[in-house]
Structure formats: C-alpha cells, structure tokens
Amino acid sequence: MYDFDGMLQKIKDRQWALADVDWGAPGAEAITEAQRPKLRAFMADLVWIENIGARGFAAMAKKAPSETLRQIYVYFHAEEQRHANAELALMRRWGMLEDGEVPEPNVNVRLAIEWLDRYSDDMPLSILGTVIPMLEVALDGALVKFLLDEVHDPVCHEVFQKINADESRHLAVDFQVLDLIGHAPARRLLIQTVGSAASPGVLLGALMYIPLLNKMRDNIVAMGLKEERLYAAMRRFTSVGERGEGTRRVITYQVLKRHAAMVIDRGHPYHRLADFMVRASDHYPRRLLRRTPAWAKELTHEPVAR
Amino acid sequence: MNAVVIVGAGFAGLGAAVRLKQAGIDDFVVLERGHEVGGTWRDNTYPGAACDIPSLLYSYSFAPNPDWSRAYSGGVEIFGYIRGVVERFELEPHIRFGADVEDLAFDEAAGTWTARTADGRSFTARAVVMAPGPLANAGLPDIPGVDLFEGHTMHSARWDHDYDLKGKRVAVIGTGSSGVQLIPGLVREAASVKVFQRTPGWVLPRLDYRRPDWSKRLFRRVPAAQAATRRAWYLGHEVIALGLVWDTVFTSMVQRVSKAYLRAAVKDPWMRRQLTPDFRPGCKRMLMTSEYYPALQRDNCKLITWPIARLSPNGIRTADGIEHEVDCVVFATGFDICKTGTPFPIRGRGGRELAAEWSRGAKAYKSVSVSGYPNLFFTFGPNSGPGHNSALVYMEAQIDYAVQGIRLILDRGLSALDVKAGSQERYNQRMQQRLRRTTWNSGCKSWYLTEDGYNATMYPGFATQYARQLAKLDLTDYSADAPPHH
Numbered sequence: 125m126y127d128f129d130g131m132l133q134k135i136k137d138r139q140w141a142l143a144d145v146d147w148g149a150p151g152a153e154a155i156t157e158a159q160r161p162k163l164r165a166f167m168a169d170l171v172w173i174e175n176i177g178a179r180g181f182a183a184m185a186k187k188a189p190s191e192t193l194r195q196i197y198v199y200f201h202a203e204e205q206r207h208a209n210a211e212l213a214l215m216r217r218w219g220m221l222e223d224g225e226v227p228e229p230n231v232n233v234r235l236a237i238e239w240l241d242r243y244s245d246d247m248p249l250s251i252l253g254t255v256i257p258m259l260e261v262a263l264d265g266a267l268v269k270f271l272l273d274e275v276h277d278p279v280c281h282e283v284f285q286k287i288n289a290d291e292s293r294h295l296a297v298d299f300q301v302l303d304l305i306g307h308a309p310a311r312r313l314l315i316q317t318v319g320s321a322a323s324p325g326v327l328l329g330a331l332m333y334i335p336l337l338n339k340m341r342d343n344i345v346a347m348g349l350k351e352e353r354l355y356a357a358m359r360r361f362t363s364v365g366e367r368g369e370g371t372r373r374v375i376t377y378q379v380l381k382r383h384a385a386m387v388i389d390r391g392h393p394y395h396r397l398a399d400f401m402v403r404a405s406d407h408y409p410r411r412l413l414r415r416t417p418a419w420a421k422e423l424t425h426e427p428v429a430r
Numbered sequence: 431m432n433a434v435v436i437v438g439a440g441f442a443g444l445g446a447a448v449r450l451k452q453a454g455i456d457d458f459v460v461l462e463r464g465h466e467v468g469g470t471w472r473d474n475t476y477p478g479a480a481c482d483i484p485s486l487l488y489s490y491s492f493a494p495n496p497d498w499s500r501a502y503s504g505g506v507e508i509f510g511y512i513r514g515v516v517e518r519f520e521l522e523p524h525i526r527f528g529a530d531v532e533d534l535a536f537d538e539a540a541g542t543w544t545a546r547t548a549d550g551r552s553f554t555a556r557a558v559v560m561a562p563g564p565l566a567n568a569g570l571p572d573i574p575g576v577d578l579f580e581g582h583t584m585h586s587a588r589w590d591h592d593y594d595l596k597g598k599r600v601a602v603i604g605t606g607s608s609g610v611q612l613i614p615g616l617v618r619e620a621a622s623v624k625v626f627q628r629t630p631g632w633v634l635p636r637l638d639y640r641r642p643d644w645s646k647r648l649f650r651r652v653p654a655a656q657a658a659t660r661r662a663w664y665l666g667h668e669v670i671a672l673g674l675v676w677d678t679v680f681t682s683m684v685q686r687v688s689k690a691y692l693r694a695a696v697k698d699p700w701m702r703r704q705l706t707p708d709f710r711p712g713c714k715r716m717l718m719t720s721e722y723y724p725a726l727q728r729d730n731c732k733l734i735t736w737p738i739a740r741l742s743p744n745g746i747r748t749a750d751g752i753e754h755e756v757d758c759v760v761f762a763t764g765f766d767i768c769k770t771g772t773p774f775p776i777r778g779r780g781g782r783e784l785a786a787e788w789s790r791g792a793k794a795y796k797s798v799s800v801s802g803y804p805n806l807f808f809t810f811g812p813n814s815g816p817g818h819n820s821a822l823v824y825m826e827a828q829i830d831y832a833v834q835g836i837r838l839i840l841d842r843g844l845s846a847l848d849v850k851a852g853s854q855e856r857y858n859q860r861m862q863q864r865l866r867r868t869t870w871n872s873g874c875k876s877w878y879l880t881e882d883g884y885n886a887t888m889y890p891g892f893a894t895q896y897a898r899q900l901a902k903l904d905l906t907d908y909s910a911d912a913p914p915h916h
C-alpha cells in the first residue's frame with residue numbers, strides 16, 4: 125500500500141516561500157536582450173500552465189477518496205500556485221513585469237481557465253487524475269529542463285530546483301493514484317468513463333486541450349527548443365504509466381496515451397486538425413470569453429503581502 | 431470537611447451549587463481556579479462573543495431571567511446573568527477563588543474525596559461534583575513556527591482588551607464558532623483583516639432581534655409565560671436533532687437552506703466554492719451568523735484558504751509561497767477538549783487513575799458516574815454533548831441527578847455509591863451502537879472524535895431522551911457501601 129500519510133508529512137515539512145529566495149541577488153544580467161521577448165512569452169505560458177494545474181488539483185481535492193489524499197491535493201493546489209508566483213517573481217527580477225503586473229493569458233489558456241471553472245469540479249477523478257500528470261510531465265518536464273539549459277541565472281536555477289522537488293512529489297502521488305484508480309472493478313471504470321465521456325464537459329475539454337498542447341509546442345519551438353524535447357517528456361508519461369498495473373486499466377489513460385502517440389508523431393494527420401484548431405482559436409471572438417474567475421486573479425510576484 | 435466539593439464556578443458548578451442549596455444541602459464549597467465566576471463566559475470576551483442558542487433557553491429554568499435584551503444575548507449579558515445567579519442564591523460565601531485543583535483522590539477507608547490545589551490548600555468532602563467545563567482551556571494549533579512570530583498574538587478565549595486594533599493589520603486563524611463571531615467586529619475596527627480558513631462550516635443566518643419591553647413586562651408578571659416560551663424554543667431545537675444528529679432528509683433540507691443563504695449572501699462563485707463545506711451539516715457545529723459573510727466581502731477583509739505553511743517573525747506564510755505580513759494574529763482555534771484524559775489526576779478505588787482508563791476515549795455511566803470512582807459526579811462527562819439543543823438542558827439533568835446521588839450518600843451515610851462496572855459497560859455498548867448511526871460517526875472529522883475516531887463527546891439522541899434517562903437514579907445499577915462499623 126502507498127504511504128500517503130508519510131507523503132503528506134513530507135509535503136508539510138518541505139514547504140518553502142518566495143521570501144526564502146534573494147530576488148535581488150546578482151545574475152539577472154545573464155538574460156540577453158535577444159532572449160528577453162521570447163523568454164517573456166515562454167514564462168507567461170509557464171505561469172498560466174501552473175495556474176491551470178493548480179485549479180485541477182483543487183477539483184481533485186473534492187474527489188479525493190481519502191482525507192489524507194484530500195489534504196495532499198489541497199497542498200498541491202497551493203504549491204502549483206506557489207510555482208506560478210515564483211515564476212512571476214523571476215519575470216519581475218528580469219524586468220519583464222511592471223509593479224503588480226501579471227502577464228495576459230493567451231486565448232488557449234483563457235479557454236482552459238473557462239473550462240476548468242465550469243466543468244472541472246464535475247469531472248471524475250479518473251479523468252482529472254490522468255490529464256493532470258500529463259500536463260505536469262509534458263509541460264513542466266520539458267519546459268523547465270529547456271529553461272535551465274538556456275538561462276544562466278543562478279537564482280533561476282535555485283528556484284527551479286525547489287519547484288522540481290515539489291513536482292517530483294506531485295508526480296509520485298499522481299501515478300500512485302492513477303494506479304489506485306485502475307484497481308477499481310472494470311465495470312465501475314467503464315461506467316464512470318463512458319458516463320462522463322458523453323458529457324459536454326469532456327467534449328469541450330478535448331476542444332480546449334488539443335489546441336492548447338499544439339500552441340505550447342509552437343511557443344516552445346519559437347523559443348528555439350527542439351520539439352523533440354516535448355515529445356520525450358510525453359513519452360515519459362507513457363513509460364511511467366505503463367509501470368502501474370492499475371494505470372493500464374484506466375480508460376482515460378489509454379485514450380491519453382494514444383493521443384500522446386499521435387502528438388509525438390509529427391507526420392500524423394492529427395496535427396492538421398490540431399494546428400487548424402490553434403489557428404481557429406486565434407480567431408475566437410474575445411467577447412465570447414467570460415469574465416476571468418477570481419481564482420485566476422490571485423497570482424502575485426510579491427513575496428510579501430503587506 | 432465538607433459534605434460536597436464542586437470543582438469549577440462556571441455555569442455547571444454554580445448550577446450545582448444552586449440545586450444543592452435548594453435540596454437543603456448547604457455544606458459545600460466551590461473551587462475556582464480563577465478570581466471570578468463565569469467560566470467560559472468569563473474567559474471568552476472577544477468582541478461579538480455570543481451564544482448560538484436563544485437566551486431564554488440558554489439559562490437555567492430554576493433561575494429565569496425575564497429581562498434578556500435580545501433573542502440571542504451577547505457574552506457580556508450572559509456573564510452578567512451568571513453573576514446575578516451567584517447574588518440571587520447567595521453563593522459567594524461558598525466559592526474559594528484561586529483554588530486550582532491539581533489532584534483529586536478518594537480515600538476508600540474514610541469514604542471521602544480530597545482535592546489538593548496548586549497553592550497547597552486541600553479540601554475534603556463526602557462527594558464531589560466535577561464542573562471544570564468542556565471548553566475551559568484554549569487550544570493552540572499545531573503550526574510550525576508559532577512561537578517565532580514577533581507581533582502581537584491573542585487567543586479568542588483570552589482576549590487582550592488593552593490591545594488597540596485601530597489601524598492594525600490582523601490575521602485570524604480559524605473560522606469555527608468563535609472565528610465567525612469575532613471577524614465582523616475585527617473588520618469594523620482593524621485596518622485590514624486576513625481570515626485563514628482550513629475548513630468552512632455550514633452557516634445559517636441568525637434571526638436575532640431586540641426583545642420588546644412588553645415581553646419583558648409579561649415575563650416578569652407571568653413567569654408561566656416565560657416557561658412556556660422556553661418550552662417552545664426547546665421543542666423547536668429538539669426537532670432540529672432530526673437534521674443534525676442523524677443524516678436524514680432534514681439534513682438535506684438544512685444543507686439546501688444553508689446553500690441558498692450562501693448563494694444570496696456571497697456574490698463571487700469562487701468565494702462561494704471556498705465557503706462550501708464538503709461534509710454533511712451536523713458533522714461539525716452549525717455556524718449561526720448573519721454578519722460573517724458580509725464581513726468577509728468588505729474591502730479590508732480577505733479570505734485565504736491556502737494551507738498555512740508556517741508562522742514567521744513578521745506574519746503568516748501560506749503554501750502558495752506568500753508571506754502575509756500582519757501586526758497581530760488572533761487564534762480562533764477553539765479549545766483543548768479532554769477526550770482521552772482528565773484535567774488533573776483523579777484517583778479512585780485502590781489508587782486507580784482515571785486518565786489511564788480513559789486514554790483510548792472517556793467512558794462513563796449516563797455521562798455522570800464512573801465505576802471505581804464512587805461519590806463522584808461529572809457534568810459534561812463522556813457522551814453528554816448536545817449538537818442541537820441548549821447545553822443547559824443537559825446540564826440541569828446532570829446536576830439534578832448528582833444532587834439525588836449526594837442526597838442518598840448523606841441520608842444513608844454511604845461511604846461509597848459506585849456504579850457497577852457491568853452497568854457502565856452495557857450503557858457504553860448501547861451508546862456506541864447508537865452513535866454509529868449518527869452523522870458524527872459517519873466518517874467526518876471533527877473535535878467531537880478522538881484521533882482514532884472514537885466518539886466520547888456527543889450524546890446520540892434528543893435532549894428529552896438524555897434528560898429522561900437521568901430523571902431517576904436507579905440504585906440497582908450502583909453498589910452502595912455503608913461505612914464499616916467500629
């Protein structure tokens with residue numbers, strides 16, 4: 125059995141704060157003028173992906189099968205927010221943000237925020253529990269590694285060392301839970317998945333997720349990252365997932381795995397659809413976007429709230 | 431030596447004193463560790479302190495007060511009422527202040543109890559009424575760095591009235607009954623208030639009103655009218671048990687009403703989500719307040735639901751990585767409740783220690799007597815807690831039961847009136863069986879349960895059932911020893 129109680133205690137013991145970091149320390153000049161604009165867009169994406177992940181964990185806390193797991197998700201929710209805040213603080217350090225400024229989310233992120241706000245609390249754990257590790261592995265894994273290769277600011281490295289330590293705990297729990305879900309009777313898995321797959325929430329979720337991923341890829345490529353890095357990270361999702369006997373029985377996992385295989389295969393006709401969706405979403409009428417929910421307005425680069 | 435020692439001069443201890451006097455037993459002392467009567471109501475003086483039970487019902491039936499100013503009178507008025515009881519029944523000469531009991535032991539040969547106090551005094555009596563109060567000790571949360579904070583701190587139950595809140599940035603930790611009562615006042619007074627919430631509770635608006643003068647005049651002239659109104663309040667609360675003690679359709683009704691109130695009172699959907707509990711009503715105490723939600727939405731107030739990571743010298747650090755700098759931290763974190771021990775060592779027959787016997791959860795017979803500890807009567811003993819009705823209704827039943835027992839001990843010259851172990855065991859089996867069907871034991875976490883999930887606090891039923899079982903002391907459940915003849 126997994127020791128979730130031990131994990132919760134470890135999480136509580138390893139808390140860190142923005143105030144632990146010396147944001148004024150030398151090294152900010154390592155950012156070149158050439159890097160700056162693209163790095164800004166890249167960091168902005170990263171911040172929002174963390175915020176989206178945070179909201180996902182908030183939804184999972186409501187579904188947690190035990191009190192300990194619920195508490196773990198409550199922490200993960202906060203920790204993803206912490207990562208977003210820390211990344212904002214880096215942007216501020218690099219002179220990319222005005223005082224109190226938070227970068228605007230792109231339209232795909234806006235759609236993701238809308239979707240999360242509306243549907244995430246109604247999603248079953250098996251769907252949330254698969255999509256979240258995918259986002260964490262793919263985006264965090266690939267993006268962060270790339271960032272550390274490109275950026276030579278020691279503070280940046282210090283911050284991401286902390287973030288990575290958190291993320292490794294997130295992933296450990298993510299995959300354990302996925303395996304746990306998979307050990308439920310097949311009948312229940314099927315009913316749950318079919319029942320919710322037919323919902324507009326999942327359909328819209330897919331419509332949101334597909335272009336989000338390809339948009340991220342485009343931004344990464346624009347930064348000079350080989351898209352192979354992203355695909356390697358996605359492959360890791362599958363390779364870790366396959367280790368869990370239960371995980372393989374989770375239908376959402378199988379779907380996401382197949383999807384990941386298509387994403388990785390650049391020649392797959394899937395990309396024609398996905399790229400079309402990215403272009404289409406650029407034309408998504410802004411007035412149809414709903415007001416940004418309060419949870420997406422909580423981000424801050426200020427280590428101390430006075 | 432006295433006939434009776436009462437430990438504690440709060441509501442329960444003073445009530446016992448009144449009833450002893452009325453039963454013609456004048457030879458008693460009340461030991462009080464503080465220098466003032468009133469217990470919980472002496473200690474909890476934070477602005478907004480009040481009782482969530484209407485005053486007519488949260489007062490003794492044998493000491494009616496026709497002059498309550500409001501339906502739900504505040505803490506100051508309740509405290510005044512308690513002092514009024516002391517005056518009215520001339521209890522003052524019986525009270526020993528500064529008597530902090532450290533040890534209570536039974537002398538089997540003599541058939542007496544001796545209480546030793548911290549200042550070296552000792553009091554011996556034939557019988558003891560334990561009234562230390564369930565909510566007497568302030569509980570501090572288990573937060574790392576709690577002693578590192580360099581600003582001002584106070585606990586809701588130990589309010590510092592000398593601290594000027596004007597212009598201060600204040601953090602409140604805890605949103606239980608105390609928290610929701612004191613937050614509106616703080617928001618009015620302080621420059622800014624940050625409310626740190628771990629678990630939201632179900633809130634119902636409190637329909638408080640100023641009592642009109644004619645009703646005070648009526649109650650003064652026709653005491654029966656007051657008794658009838660009290661009765662009506664009582665029965666009204668009894669009905670609520672159907673929703674709060676057991677998980678029934680009434681529980682769903684309470685939940686719907688509470689959700690509707692939240693919807694009406696809080697505009698922002700995310701804030702509503704933060705304030706929506708994920709347990710059934712009844713699992714934890716209902717929060718009765720009409721001022722809390724509006725206060726949370728004031729410009730100078732902020733609700734924070736991130737877990738607290740630690741306290742730092744300047745403020746509170748939450749798990750989202752942010753430090754909240756404040757001048758003062760208010761701990762509205764409730765009370766340390768003795769569920770697995772006793773407030774001080776209690777030694778019964780053959781030197782047995784009650785704390786050891788209760789280490790896995792307290793057990794008693796009808797919440798009042800414990801086998802092996804003769805002539806000792808508990809108020810708010812194990813499984814006597816009300817979740818839906820006035821604590822004083824329960825208290826009156828306990829006190830009158832104790833007075834019956836004491837009467838027996840004194841009249842028959844008993845050296846030991848001790849409940850039989852078998853009777854106690856059977857009683858507890860029934861209790862735990864009935865508790866299994868209640869909301870409290872349905873898998874929710876609350877201060878009602880021990881770490882292992884054992885419920886040693888709540889009574890699983892109506893107040894009427896509880897009082898009825900205590901109406902008559904049944905001697906067949908007790909062994910009554912006469913003193914050895916010399």
